Amino acid sequence: MNDQVTLMKGNEALAMAAIRYGADGYFGYPITPQSEVLEKLEEEMPWETTGMVVLQAESEVAAINMVYAGASCGKAVFTSTSSPGFSLMQEGMSYMCASEVPALVINVMRGGPGLGTIHPSQADYFQACKGGGHGDYHPIVLAPASVQEMADFVALGWDLAFKYRCVSLILADGLVGQMMEKVVLPEQRPRRTEEQIREQCPWAVMGRKDMRPKNIITSLELDDDKMEANNHRFQATYREIEKNEVRYELVDTDDCDYLMVAFGSMARIAMKTMEMAREEGIKVGLVRPITLWPFPSQIIAEVAQHVKGILVPELAAGQMIEDVKLAVECKLPVAHFDRLGGNVPTPDEMLKALKEKLINA
Amino acid sequence: MENNDIIKIENRVYKKPSLLNDSHMHYCPGCSHGVVHKLVAEVIEELGLQEKAIGVSPVGCAVFAYNYIDIDWLEAAHGRATAMATAAKRLMPDKLVFTYQGDGDFAAIGTCESIHSCNRGESIAIIFINNAIYGMTGGQMAPTTLLGQKTATCPYGRRADLNGYPLSITPLLAQLDGTRYVTRQSVHTPANVRKTKAAIKKAFQNSMEGKGTSVVEVVSTCNTGWKLSPEKANQWMVDNMFAKYPLGDLKNVDAEKKD
Amino acid sequence: MKAEIVIAGFGGQGVLSMGKILAYSGLMEDKEVTWLPSYGPEQRGGTANVTVILSDDRISSPTLDSYDMAVVLNQQSLDKFESKVKPGGVLVYDSYGIHQPPTRTDIKVYRIDATEATIEMNNSKTFNMIVLGAMLKINPMVTIESVLKGLKKTLPERHWHLLPLNEQALRKGMSLIAE
Numbered sequence: 001m002n003d004q005v006t007l008m009k010g011n012e013a014l015a016m017a018a019i020r021y022g023a024d025g026y027f028g029y030p031i032t033p034q035s036e037v038l039e040k041l042e043e044e045m046p047w048e049t050t051g052m053v054v055l056q057a058e059s060e061v062a063a064i065n066m067v068y069a070g071a072s073c074g075k076a077v078f079t080s081t082s083s084p085g086f087s088l089m090q091e092g093m094s095y096m097c098a099s100e101v102p103a104l105v106i107n108v109m110r111g112g113p114g115l116g117t118i119h120p121s122q123a124d125y126f127q128a129c130k131g132g133g134h135g136d137y138h139p140i141v142l143a144p145a146s147v148q149e150m151a152d153f154v155a156l157g158w159d160l161a162f163k164y165r166c167v168s169l170i171l172a173d174g175l176v177g178q179m180m181e182k183v184v185l186p187e188q189r190p191r192r193t194e195e196q197i198r199e200q201c202p203w204a205v206m207g208r209k210d211m212r213p214k215n216i217i218t219s220l221e222l223d224d225d226k227m228e229a230n231n232h233r234f235q236a237t238y239r240e241i242e243k244n245e246v247r248y249e250l251v252d253t254d255d256c257d258y259l260m261v262a263f264g265s266m267a268r269i270a271m272k273t274m275e276m277a278r279e280e281g282i283k284v285g286l287v288r289p290i291t292l293w294p295f296p297s298q299i300i301a302e303v304a305q306h307v308k309g310i311l312v313p314e315l316a317a318g319q320m321i322e323d324v325k326l327a328v329e330c331k332l333p334v335a336h337f338d339r340l341g342g343n344v345p346t347p348d349e350m351l352k353a354l355k356e357k358l359i360n361a
Numbered sequence: 362m363e364n365n366d367i368i369k370i371e372n373r374v375y376k377k378p379s380l381l382n383d384s385h386m387h388y389c390p391g392c393s394h395g396v397v398h399k400l401v402a403e404v405i406e407e408l409g410l411q412e413k414a415i416g417v418s419p420v421g422c423a424v425f426a427y428n429y430i431d432i433d434w435l436e437a438a439h440g441r442a443t444a445m446a447t448a449a450k451r452l453m454p455d456k457l458v459f460t461y462q463g464d465g466d467f468a469a470i471g472t473c474e475s476i477h478s479c480n481r482g483e484s485i486a487i488i489f490i491n492n493a494i495y496g497m498t499g500g501q502m503a504p505t506t507l508l509g510q511k512t513a514t515c516p517y518g519r520r521a522d523l524n525g526y527p528l529s530i531t532p533l534l535a536q537l538d539g540t541r542y543v544t545r546q547s548v549h550t551p552a553n554v555r556k557t558k559a560a561i562k563k564a565f566q567n568s569m570e571g572k573g574t575s576v577v578e579v580v581s582t583c584n585t586g587w588k589l590s591p592e593k594a595n596q597w598m599v600d601n602m603f604a605k606y607p608l609g610d611l612k613n614v615d616a617e618k619k620d
Numbered sequence: 621m622k623a624e625i626v627i628a629g630f631g632g633q634g635v636l637s638m639g640k641i642l643a644y645s646g647l648m649e650d651k652e653v654t655w656l657p658s659y660g661p662e663q664r665g666g667t668a669n670v671t672v673i674l675s676d677d678r679i680s681s682p683t684l685d686s687y688d689m690a691v692v693l694n695q696q697s698l699d700k701f702e703s704k705v706k707p708g709g710v711l712v713y714d715s716y717g718i719h720q721p722p723t724r725t726d727i728k729v730y731r732i733d734a735t736e737a738t739i740e741m742n743n744s745k746t747f748n749m750i751v752l753g754a755m756l757k758i759n760p761m762v763t764i765e766s767v768l769k770g771l772k773k774t775l776p777e778r779h780w781h782l783l784p785l786n787e788q789a790l791r792k793g794m795s796l797i798a799e
Binding site for chain 1: 411412413414415417418424427431432433434435436437438441444445446447448449451452453456473474477
């Protein structure tokens with residue numbers, strides 16, 4: 001057996017993958033169900049090996065601003081939190097996007113609104129994909145459905161963030177965070193040297209070495225025309241991301257009569273539902289969005305051409321379904337199925353909903 | 362002798378620090394910010410830290426500090442400067458990292474970050490301008506506004522029963538184990554300017570030597586917000602502010618060690 | 621091969637770690653595995669359960685409504701999971717503290733006296749491994765060798781001297797199931 005294969009929680013995989021990526025720093029605040037990220041990092045003591053900084057901040061507000069600073073210095077920095085903490089981080093998300101700095105943020109969602117529960121939810125979809133903070137901005141939103149993807153999306157998230165100078169957001173949920181699965185961790189990469197960062201990120205705030213022109217990272221621009229130009233630049237980046245970075249997985253979509261669109265842990269439950277449906281002779285396929293923004297609208301529209309209807313199961317009261325309806329321009333029935341507040345459906349429940357809301361509707 | 366005979370390089374007795382550029386400052390005439398900016402630029406130059414200095418500017422009147430001093434800058438969200446400085450310094454321990462914050466930024470919205478950064482003993486320097494009013498937003502009450510002092514949001518004077526008491530935050534920070542050097546200065550006379558400069562220098566040296574947090578509070582005027590002439594504002598500060606915010610070192614671990 | 625299992629009992633009874641050992645043993649045999657706990661404060665003193673799936677193929681849902689095997693270690697868990705065993709599936713329960721035994725007749729029910737066996741072994745900490753031994757006797761989804769290999773991999777070296785005791789407990793558990 002490969003020595004790199006191991007069994008760990010999704011949250012632990014996030015921490016380990018970050019160390020292996022050559023991360024420069026983590027700043028976070030404990031909140032269930034993602035506290036294992038910080039716990040694992042403190043246990044691993046990467047400051048002794050790679051030199052990575054790990055700091056338990058005084059709040060999520062402080063944590064996101066520490067990440068904002070680290071990203072502004074061209075460093076590979078990240079934070080992780082869960083829904084209530086993510087709400088506190090929205091200001092920082094907006095500032096980081098406005099400042100065009102490459103950061104990685106992780107939200108392991110729990111049931112809300114308010115303090116809510118500590119159990120899995122997907123009800124931060126709007127907050128993640130449609131803003132959440134003020135102004136016109138988008139992070140790239142990655143939705144892992146397995147512990148392996150928790151590990152893989154750390155590297156992917158950072159690579160994309162540095163490529164586009166944008167924020168990458170891993171939008172997981174309590175189930176993927178707490179579950180243990182087999183995972184193959186990447187090889188350890190060295191942290192970038194200051195020289196490498198200066199070369200890769202000439203905009204980074206690292207001091208005026210050799211008295212190069214000064215670098216300023218700011219989201220402030222009081223001249224309306226210049227701020228409009230900034231906005232146009234952000235939007236141009238977003239169009240580029242939409243063109244290049246849409247990711248999804250297709251399961252049994254070639255011959256399906258019905259389609260489900262689900263992400264994260266709901267996609268896993270949907271796959272079991274599909275197995276059960278096939279046993280009864282009902283052919284159901286799945287489009288699993290891996291990027292929630294940019295949303296895989298085109299492939300959904302393509303698959304929708306040969307199905308009778310779509311079911312969108314969410315741990316939310318109808319959020320992603322809006323994007324699915326837009327994708328298919330409401331040309332066919334799009335039904336919704338949810339469990340809320342931290343409850344997770346069983347495959348049985350989902351199959352029942354599929355029949356009631358779609359097949360026999 | 363003609364003026365032109367006197368204005369010669371060999372007769373020069375004072376020079377603007379080269380890091381302080383020629384941009385037109387947006388500060389009101391009489392404001393203390395200009396003097397403190399100059400001191401910051403001077404000290405960075407004297408310590409030879411031009412290539413290592415990273416400033417964190419606040420939200421408030423000094424928001425554009427980055428336009429005037431030619432070093433690398435981060436512009437923080439309101440109150441979060443010390444959180445940003447924490448990360449920058451931890452990620453790049455060989456750099457000089459300092460924040461430049463007003464009373465609203467440092468002692469109201471940012472109190473949590475201010476206290477915790479000091480308590481962790483982050484090796485950053487904090488320059489805290491206390492002028493007892495919100496200048497940029499147009500003269501509203503600050504956490505440090507004195508009892509009886511009139512502002513746009515306490516137009517009949519600050520009342521303890523309505524608005525609470527003025528917050529003297531620096532002595533509180535001096536009590537924390539993480540602070541190395543905490544001092545309160547002003548820039549209303551040449552002698553005080555020199556003392557403030559020495560304080561900033563010590564704070565910056567502490568950052569470079571990784572010695573913990575240094576806080577330099579500068580009790581300042583806001584003649585526009587106070588609706589006074591610059592001269593009268595200075596006098597008002599001496600007569601009113603110094604009683605609540607007395608000048609001098611509040612903590613100097615190095616001096617204590619020498620004793 | 622695919623085994624869908626739930627283990628349930630009191631928080632602190634070692635339910636989650638029993639599941640973890642099983643999952644790790646699956647990993648040793650290069651199987652696909654998922655381990656999904658009930659999590660949060662309810663673990664402390666309340667009831668805890670863990671779903672473990674071992675499979676040769678990719679695992680879809682980590683959460684299930686019916687199980688091949690339910691292992692219940694208190695009355696509350698028995699009440700909750702008896703109905704969720706698949707017809708023809710297996711229910712294992714420890715007799716200690718069970719005042720209303722299971723009633724279903726379409727499943728195989730095994731009553732084990734693991735608590736008593738720990739007294740025989742003079743070590744209450746062997747409880748988990750005794751139960752796991754019984755489980756593996758009923759359904760040899762992984763070998764005892766894989767369990768021990770997994771334990772050796774996860775335990776710090778200073779605890780390796782406990783491996784023989786764990787093996788004894790596994791075998792003791794197996795002996796509780798009549799041929």
